[in-house]
Amino acid sequence: MSFKSLGLSDALLKAISKKGYNTPSTIQQKAIPLILERKDVLASAQTGSGKTAGFALPLLQILNSEPAYRKRPVRALILTPTRELAAQVQDEFKEYSAFTDLRSTVIFGGVGANPQIRALRNGVDILVATPGRLLDLENQNALSLSKVEILVLDEADRMLDMGFLRDIKKILALLPAKRQNLLFSATFSKEIKKLANEFLHHPVLVEATPENTTVEKINQTVYRVDKTLKTDLIIKLISEGNWKQVLVFTRTKHGANRLSEKLEIANITSAAIHGNKSQGARTRALAGFKEGKVRVLVATDIAARGLDIPLLPHVINFELPNISEDYVHRIGRTGRAGASGEAISLVSLDEVGYLKSIEKLIGERLETKTLQGFETTETMADVKEAEAEKKRQKAQRHGRGRNPQAKQSTQKNTKNSSRSKRRR
Ligand code: AMP
Numbered sequence: 001m002s003f004k005s006l007g008l009s010d011a012l013l014k015a016i017s018k019k020g021y022n023t024p025s026t027i028q029q030k031a032i033p034l035i036l037e038r039k040d041v042l043a044s045a046q047t048g049s050g051k052t053a054g055f056a057l058p059l060l061q062i063l064n065s066e067p068a069y070r071k072r073p074v075r076a077l078i079l080t081p082t083r084e085l086a087a088q089v090q091d092e093f094k095e096y097s098a099f100t101d102l103r104s105t106v107i108f109g110g111v112g113a114n115p116q117i118r119a120l121r122n123g124v125d126i127l128v129a130t131p132g133r134l135l136d137l138e139n140q141n142a143l144s145l146s147k148v149e150i151l152v153l154d155e156a157d158r159m160l161d162m163g164f165l166r167d168i169k170k171i172l173a174l175l176p177a178k179r180q181n182l183l184f185s186a187t188f189s190k191e192i193k194k195l196a197n198e199f200l201h202h203p204v205l206v207e208a209t210p211e212n213t214t215v216e217k218i219n220q221t222v223y224r225v226d227k228t229l230k231t232d233l234i235i236k237l238i239s240e241g242n243w244k245q246v247l248v249f250t251r252t253k254h255g256a257n258r259l260s261e262k263l264e265i266a267n268i269t270s271a272a273i274h275g276n277k278s279q280g281a282r283t284r285a286l287a288g289f290k291e292g293k294v295r296v297l298v299a300t301d302i303a304a305r306g307l308d309i310p311l312l313p314h315v316i317n318f319e320l321p322n323i324s325e326d327y328v329h330r331i332g333r334t335g336r337a338g339a340s341g342e343a344i345s346l347v348s349l350d351e352v353g354y355l356k357s358i359e360k361l362i363g364e365r366l367e368t369k370t371l372q373g374f375e376t377t378e379t380m381a382d383v384k385e386a387e388a389e390k391k392r393q394k395a396q397r398h399g400r401g402r403n404p405q406a407k408q409s410t411q412k413n414t415k416n417s418s419r420s421k422r423r424r
Helices: 010-019 026-036 051-065 083-096 114-121 131-139 156-161 165-174 190-199 227-240 253-265 279-291 324-331 349-362 380-397 404-423
Strands: 041-044 076-079 104-107 126-129 150-153 180-185 204-207 218-224 246-249 270-273 296-299 314-317 341-347 367-369
Touching: 010 051, 010 083, 026 041, 026 051, 026 180, 026 204, 041 051, 051 076, 051 083, 051 126, 051 150, 051 180, 076 083, 076 131, 076 165, 083 104, 083 126, 083 279, 104 114, 104 131, 114 131, 126 131, 131 165, 156 165, 156 180, 156 190, 165 190, 180 190, 227 253, 227 341, 253 270, 253 296, 270 279, 279 296, 314 324, 324 341, 324 349, 341 349, 349 380
Parallel strands: 041 180, 041 204, 076 126, 076 150, 104 126, 150 180, 218 341, 218 367, 246 296, 246 314, 270 296, 314 341
Antiparallel strands: none
């Protein structure tokens, strides 16, 4: 199938060929014709599937085929959960619209509002925005949403995870009732279905198995290792493998900072990217990583979502995510566009439960290795004990009484980790 056969105009085909795309991806093949027919679409697609072009191309085609208003009010609104994703979506819009007369701009928080207000004043056909800044600027009358014909919710599941539901509802109330709605989400949770029911009109469901997450293309390995030896192990893997561009996931912002600092000490250039970093710091880190000046980008799940870094050779889970779907998102950053990639997970005793849930989700047992000098000292009994301990702690947090054994087992774990430290 070709882009031409999807009914796209010459101006868009020219931009597509300039980008070097030959064939439309699955999501593009399925979504583009439906969007051009002006259907509401509920699409399951992840980062890496080509979803952005899947909605951007037909949207541009629709807007370009209609007579433009003189003052260029916003006619298409794309909401994204993160600033990075907003910027990337806007970059793609710019490239795809290069041979049309359409204008787009992006607004997000964390940076000064004045340049954004000026861009809006000049008139834009397409606005890419994060919900908070959009509502701020709307409150200040810096923009009007009364002429929006097409609404896109990009990575809707992540928007809900980040607590944007209220903002989304406020935004929906500002839009004309008659409009086309497109909802893109990596997962279809109950909440997503509820949201979809509330604002999509007879949506057509489009599902695309994400090309980038097919396990055949990604070489997945698990290293079982004690928690205290993870940093040493990651330094060894990166140095001895001479890996140049590595994306590392940690579970917390704090953990991302700590690991990045330790990598720097080991002479591995590194930057952390997470929600507490300023927009400038995040942009610099990402640019440095793309240019090859930063060898390792350490990121949290939310910060990494939507980062457009094609053909990433190595992804390392320094810690496994506690939400199994996030594992699939994370490893989807490697092996893109048909190239093979490597996803490595460092799994310590307390994460064995997460590993099992992930294996269940992806329907396969992951190859597990241990490196010489990094053999785990924990036994299955320790694993069970740690899991029980976690349950006890959870019960305590939920106020279901205290268990005197909890303290003992914490002491036991501490003993284990000092054993690991000594061995080092
Ligand atoms: P996305 O899923 O929208 O984040 O896109 C992932 C990456 O795939 C981006 O770098 C796009 O530029 C690229 N891409 C999108 N569509 C195609 C295509 N049909 N062929 C090759 N690459 C594509």
